[in-house]
Amino acid sequence: MTVANSLLLRHLTNATNLDGMITVHNLAASNESGTIYSPKVTMGTEYAVARNGIESVRINHHHQREALDRVEQVMIDAFVSRRELPRVIDVCTIDTEGHDPLVLEGMSAMLKEKRITLLEFEYHTKGFWSPYHRESRSLRQVTAMLDQMGYRCYLEGPPALYLPITQGCWRPTFERHKWSNVFCTHGAQARAIIDAKAWAAFDLRAKTTKGSRRSGPTTLVRH
Secondary structure, eight states: OOHHHHHHHHHHHHHTTOTTTOOOOOEEEOSSOEEEEEEOOOTTOOOOOOEEHHHHHTTTHHHHHHHEEEEEEEOHHHHHHHHTOOSOEEEEEEOOTTOHHHHHHTTHHHHHTTOEEEEEEEESSSGGGSTTSTTOOOHHHHHHHHHHTTOEEEEEOSTTOEEEOSTTOOOGGGOOOSSEEEEEEOOHHHHHHHHHHHHHHHHHHHHHTTTSOOSSOOSOOOO
């Protein structure tokens, strides 16, 4: 969303001769459209909190205006329609420092229509993932929404470790608020590949811990 990072990305695509394949949009994705005010930061700054609406800019008046850039806020559903993007989006990756739940809510129409084949987002304790946020979203709520739309989701771990967390596999221990990536797909072929990787990793762990005392039942359920 920050202007500095959009300029950096455009520079990188030009420097690597990928500008014909990659388009950079200086926009903020959320669950509603409008205008936000982004802090002016140095290039590469990953975590920056935007202010919504003109009222926030009236604080400190001119000083506040000089410290912020005006940026368009969009719902991905509207953006995809406006840009006339292909009906099927192969991969969608979301990394918005705790605002991932809002981005997902703003693309609910696409998800219901299963227009995104592979979806990945970040989960942790920042932003709207924080249990102390006044509009907090839980991983359980978000993955339940995706489950209803036909997506199977997995917590991603080390290489080849995928832990199913939807379609009857949810456990309260998954709501751990630690830095994690969540991978979701509705594609039968993709699910088969990921499930095979998940079971291969599970079987390997079972062999290495064979004979050891277990603290409880496994959370991986074969469907």
